[in-house]
Amino acid sequence: MIARKQPLNPESHLRSNGGFRLEESANGWRIGRFAALETLGVPHLVTTRQGPDVARVRHETSLAGREIAQLLELDDAAFLEQVHGGEVLVCDAAGCAGRADGLVTTSRSLALLGKSGDCPIVLIADRRHQAVGFAHASWRATVARIVPNVVRTMVESGCAAGDLVACICPSAGPECYEVGEEVRAAAIEGIGCHAASFFHPGPGGKDHFDLWAANADALIRTGVPSSSIHAAGVCTMCHNGVFPSHRREGESAGRFAAAIGLWPSRQRD
Numbered sequence: 347m348i349a350r351k352q353p354l355n356p357e358s359h360l361r362s363n364g365g366f367r368l369e370e371s372a373n374g375w376r377i378g379r380f381a382a383l384e385t386l387g388v389p390h391l392v393t394t395r396q397g398p399d400v401a402r403v404r405h406e407t408s409l410a411g412r413e414i415a416q417l418l419e420l421d422d423a424a425f426l427e428q429v430h431g432g433e434v435l436v437c438d439a440a441g442c443a444g445r446a447d448g449l450v451t452t453s454r455s456l457a458l459l460g461k462s463g464d465c466p467i468v469l470i471a472d473r474r475h476q477a478v479g480f481a482h483a484s485w486r487a488t489v490a491r492i493v494p495n496v497v498r499t500m501v502e503s504g505c506a507a508g509d510l511v512a513c514i515c516p517s518a519g520p521e522c523y524e525v526g527e528e529v530r531a532a533a534i535e536g537i538g539c540h541a542a543s544f545f546h547p548g549p550g551g552k553d554h555f556d557l558w559a560a561n562a563d564a565l566i567r568t569g570v571p572s573s574s575i576h577a578a579g580v581c582t583m584c585h586n587g588v589f590p591s592h593r594r595e596g597e598s599a600g601r602f603a604a605a606i607g608l609w610p611s612r613q614r615d
């Protein structure tokens with residue numbers, strides 16, 4: 347179990363970590379799981395360094411994805427070439443679905459796999475099991491409204507926003523994620539004036555961007571109930587021994603994966 351070193355922003359909507367914890371999987375990996383998704387019977391996991399090789403997750407995603415799908419008892423995995431934008435794709439086949447930062451499927455037995463080295467991956471499930479999706483909510487993608495765009499795509503795929511449950515995976519936390527002035531300006535332009543509340547001055551004088559709060563707020567504004575929004579509350583920069591971090595390791599950093607899918611039978615648990 348990772349200690350939650352950094353408190354969540356008290357101004358944020360994020361009161362719940364969704365029962366996130368690390369555990370040993372049947373194949374000896376150490377994986378993160380959300381009780382909030384388990385309860386719904388939604389296959390999902392977050393990988394760590396004790397799992398599929400972090401360089402392989404980044405560069406040989408098909409192979410790593412197949413291993414992850416297997417552990418989830420799903421057939422195979424679909425993923426994206428993540429480009430830090432607002433576009434969402436719908437897929438029904440394994441492999442790279444294209445260049446985008448949101449992915450949705452209604453296909454049973456397909457794992458959707460997001461890659462991260464500090465960026466929040468937001469896993470989104472539907473209580474009625476019509477679809478699943480994820481957003482790669484980097485700051486640029488957050489400003490480009492990636493999370494609302496994934497929610498809208500799921501609604502177009504047969505879900506009701508009120509039935510969605512969103513879990514924000516480990517990522518650079520509000521106490522560590524320092525950004526330049528141009529990020530604050532871009533956020534206010536892309537999200538609106540209220541985006542100023544997601545920034546607070548850090549000890550070094552520079553702004554910190556609370557991507558957990560920004561994405562929780564975006565979910566609420568898109569109709570997802572606040573009680574269905576959870577954040578693991580685990581900072582990848584503080585826990586670089588467990589998760590790869592681009593901010594800590596630079597360009598050569600590997601990636602960890604967050605995956606979600608739909609089982610053939612919704613009764614399964």
Ligand SMILES: [Zn+2]
Nearest residue numbers: 522581583584
């Ligand atoms: Zn941190």
